[in-house]
Amino acid sequence: MAAVQETVDRVRRIDVDQYRYGFETVIESDKAPKGLSEDTVRFISAKKNEPAWMLEWRLEAYRRWLTMAEPKWARVNYPKIDYQDLYYYSAPKRKELASLDEVDPEILKTYEKLGIPLREVEILEGVVRKDGEGAPERRIAVDAVFDSVSVATTFQKELKQAGVIFMPISEAIREHPDLVKKYLGTVVPTSDNFFATLNSAVFSDGSFVYVPPGVRCPMELSTYFRINERNTGQFERTLIIADKGAYVSYLEGCTAPQRDENQLHAAVVELVTLDDAEIKYSTVQNWYPGNSEGKGGIYNFVTKRGDCRGNNSKISWTQVETGSAITWKYPSCILRGDNSRGEFYSIAISNGHQQVDSGTKMIHLGKNTTSRIISKGIAAGVSQNTYRGLVTAHRKATGARNFTACDSLLIGDKCGAHTVPYIEAKNSSALFEHEATTSKISEDVLFYCVQRGLSQEEAVGLVVNGFVKDVLQQLPMEFAVEAQKLISISLEGSVG
Amino acid sequence: MALLEVKDLQVRVDDREILHGLSLTVNKGEVHAIMGPNGSGKSTLSHVIAGKPGYEVTGGEILFNGEDLLEMSPDERSAKGVFLAFQYPVEIPGVATMTFLRTALNAQRKARGESEFSTPDFLKKVRAVAASLNIPQDMLRRGVNVGFSGGEKKRNEILQMALFEPSLCILDEMDSGLDIDALRIAADGVNALRSPDRAMVVITHYQRLLNYIVPDFVHVMSRGRVVKSGDKELALELEASGYTQFEDAA
Numbered sequence: 089m090a091a092v093q094e095t096v097d098r099v100r101r102i103d104v105d106q107y108r109y110g111f112e113t114v115i116e117s118d119k120a121p122k123g124l125s126e127d128t129v130r131f132i133s134a135k136k137n138e139p140a141w142m143l144e145w146r147l148e149a150y151r152r153w154l155t156m157a158e159p160k161w162a163r164v165n166y167p168k169i170d171y172q173d174l175y176y177y178s179a180p181k182r183k184e185l186a187s188l189d190e191v192d193p194e195i196l197k198t199y200e201k202l203g204i205p206l207r208e209v210e211i212l213e214g215v216v217r218k219d220g221e222g223a224p225e226r227r228i229a230v231d232a233v234f235d236s237v238s239v240a241t242t243f244q245k246e247l248k249q250a251g252v253i254f255m256p257i258s259e260a261i262r263e264h265p266d267l268v269k270k271y272l273g274t275v276v277p278t279s280d281n282f283f284a285t286l287n288s289a290v291f292s293d294g295s296f297v298y299v300p301p302g303v304r305c306p307m308e309l310s311t312y313f314r315i316n317e318r319n320t321g322q323f324e325r326t327l328i329i330a331d332k333g334a335y336v337s338y339l340e341g342c343t344a345p346q347r348d349e350n351q352l353h354a355a356v357v358e359l360v361t362l363d364d365a366e367i368k369y370s371t372v373q374n375w376y377p378g379n380s381e382g383k384g385g386i387y388n389f390v391t392k393r394g395d396c397r398g399n400n401s402k403i404s405w406t407q408v409e410t411g412s413a414i415t416w417k418y419p420s421c422i423l424r425g426d427n428s429r430g431e432f433y434s435i436a437i438s439n440g441h442q443q444v445d446s447g448t449k450m451i452h453l454g455k456n457t458t459s460r461i462i463s464k465g466i467a468a469g470v471s472q473n474t475y476r477g478l479v480t481a482h483r484k485a486t487g488a489r490n491f492t493a494c495d496s497l498l499i500g501d502k503c504g505a506h507t508v509p510y511i512e513a514k515n516s517s518a519l520f521e522h523e524a525t526t527s528k529i530s531e532d533v534l535f536y537c538v539q540r541g542l543s544q545e546e547a548v549g550l551v552v553n554g555f556v557k558d559v560l561q562q563l564p565m566e567f568a569v570e571a572q573k574l575i576s577i578s579l580e581g582s583v584g
Numbered sequence: 585m586a587l588l589e590v591k592d593l594q595v596r597v598d599d600r601e602i603l604h605g606l607s608l609t610v611n612k613g614e615v616h617a618i619m620g621p622n623g624s625g626k627s628t629l630s631h632v633i634a635g636k637p638g639y640e641v642t643g644g645e646i647l648f649n650g651e652d653l654l655e656m657s658p659d660e661r662s663a664k665g666v667f668l669a670f671q672y673p674v675e676i677p678g679v680a681t682m683t684f685l686r687t688a689l690n691a692q693r694k695a696r697g698e699s700e701f702s703t704p705d706f707l708k709k710v711r712a713v714a715a716s717l718n719i720p721q722d723m724l725r726r727g728v729n730v731g732f733s734g735g736e737k738k739r740n741e742i743l744q745m746a747l748f749e750p751s752l753c754i755l756d757e758m759d760s761g762l763d764i765d766a767l768r769i770a771a772d773g774v775n776a777l778r779s780p781d782r783a784m785v786v787i788t789h790y791q792r793l794l795n796y797i798v799p800d801f802v803h804v805m806s807r808g809r810v811v812k813s814g815d816k817e818l819a820l821e822l823e824a825s826g827y828t829q830f831e832d833a834a
Contacts (some may be wrong), residue, residue, distance in 0.1 A: 538659045
């Protein structure tokens with residue numbers, strides 16, 4: 089039987105449920121009543137002890153949301169979501185935490201299973217890396233978000249010394265209201281789009297980062313999101329500000345238990361860089377993708393946007409998207425400052441019945457702004473994988489430059505890859521380049537690899553890792569290794 | 585026991601029979617040349633031995649050290665010691681040659697229940713073999729066969745042959761696309777690997793290659809069968825008189 093035929097057959101049989109993070113943690117939780125109303129919004133705001141201005145902000149978003157309709161333009165299909173059949177807030181039952189020791193041990197265990205280092209001590213005591221090939225031990229500060237609340241943020245003290253604020257956004261609203269007020273909703277306004285507006289009304293937690301002028305954040309910052317509770321949406325909100333000349337690298341990872349029903353995840357991420365500042369934002373998204381029949385899985389409707397507000401500033405998005413039943417996500421850059429730069433590096437893998445509609449927007453407003461887009465889409469099974477991107481230069485954005493390369497790789501003949509680029513130049517000095525390729529993983533290449541002793545799956549993993557190498561190189565070392573493994577796992581069962 | 589025994593092999597591709605009962609016995613230490621015109625089934629034979637998908641074996645058997653080769657997946661065959669040097673080695677962009685060599689070698693070792701090579705041991709081994717084949721270090725850092733010349737691609741095949749130490753090497757049209765200097769380097773590499781524990785099957789159109797890799801046996805294939813076998817003199821005879829005399833025999 090030809091390899092491609094085997095691939096196809098195997099894909100039909102696969103259990104995408106090799107999902108390794110599909111366990112559930114049994115803990116007591118504190119939930120808002122089911123459904124969405126002004127009362128739900130008030131409930132969440134009260135739970136968070138929010139000031140009145142924040143509640144007003146949420147209610148305004150909620151009222152606007154009532155007037156909006158779900159977007160329909162993406163190449164994704166799903167049954168109508170009943171927004172009244174969801175829980176909008178769920179928190180592990182526990183009081184305010186003074187230290188990690190007070191975190192529910194079940195939750196700590198969950199993060200341990202996921203391989204997320206929440207215990208600072210272990211890292212401080214220098215647990216030696218086994219693989220021996222990585223960079224010398226680098227410490228990463230972690231903020232862990234479990235369902236709707238942040239359960240632990242590590243390395244607070246050391247960050248404080250550097251002047252970096254890294255805390256749950258719910259705390260930042262209370263402790264740094266001026267900063268939050270100044271920036272929240274300025275990149276993704278409450279009226280932006282259906283899902284972002286919903287998020288603005290009901291977001292419960294997420295991370296807040298502020299790096300003061302001239303400070304290079306002394307370690308990688310990381311947030312780990314976990315949806316645990318049944319029928320719960322997760323609506324996290326992240327706001328990162330790099331003040332003049334500051335630099336920060338931020339990583340985000342996500343997992344969820346296996347469930348038959350679909351769960352909604354509608355996050356908003358806002359990044360702001362002032363003059364000469366840089367933010368590097370990396371995501372490894374591995375939400376539960378649903379089973380082999382396409383049942384269950386996360387609906388991942390996310391709005392991520394960065395604003396290069398200052399001159400010579402830079403925002404770089406790197407994403408490895410392997411999970412979710414549906415991904416609807418376009419991390420974008422507004423290149424407002426002169427000479428600012430936006431980058432988007434993406435690996436999007438779809439297998440089984442997954443649907444991905446993802447890409448970026450590079451909006452050139454300032455002079456001599458540059459952007460670079462490298463997108464690698466890999467489709468297997470009966471999945472659909474769409475790159476959708478917008479590159480636009482404003483009338484005044486003289487000297488704007490963009491380079492885009494979109495490559496798609498197909499495994500089997502039941503999947504689809506689509507590229508939908510929108511390119512607009514409103515001034516004659518803009519120079520935009522767009523390259524796109526679509527290829528099938530060739531039987532000759534697979535046979536060559538297996539003749540040399542690799543199994544079919546190892547062969548596909550190797551070829552795919554080669555295909556995405558340019559993007560993997562953009563990830564911080566620790567993430568690159570993890571992402572490489574994740575790519576192979578996501579494609580397990582995609583070949584015979 | 586013979587290393588490789590092909591008995592009355594019948595093979596179809598898309599309802600067309602390509603091999604009509606081919607038999608061939610290869611013992612350890614021997615070098616066999618298989619010659620024949622285009623379409624005689626030479627490459628089909630090499631592909632079926634290596635387990636390439638797309639061929640249907642309708643009759644006969646292939647034994648390798650007495651084991652049924654046709655029951656094994658291609659990677660199992662590789663781990664057992666079957667190596668096919670490709671006529672057209674493929675390119676694998678983004679995968680460094682060094683990474684590929686290491687992944688493949690360790691996969692074979694793992695399948696045989698042997699321990700994987702450590703990084704320093706592996707590097708030492710590769711560097712030694714590469715030096716003997718005149719393969720520069722920077723070639724090992726490049727993507728597998730990406731941007732390699734014809735000669736470099738063939739040398740990369742021989743490098744793998746030397747590294748994996750297979751007991752059966754099948755060289756499919758190794759001379760195609762090589763100029764005379766490149767051919768000499770490749771042939772020297774192959775000759776260095778001749779050993780009493782290893783057999784080689786050299787598939788070629790032309791006698792030229794056999795001036796460099798001198799075979800113990802020569803087989804002439806025509807229309808899916810071996811029509812004549814002999815020693816190296818047979819190749820010279822063919823060079824003089826061509827393949828047409830065998831067309832009728834088939």
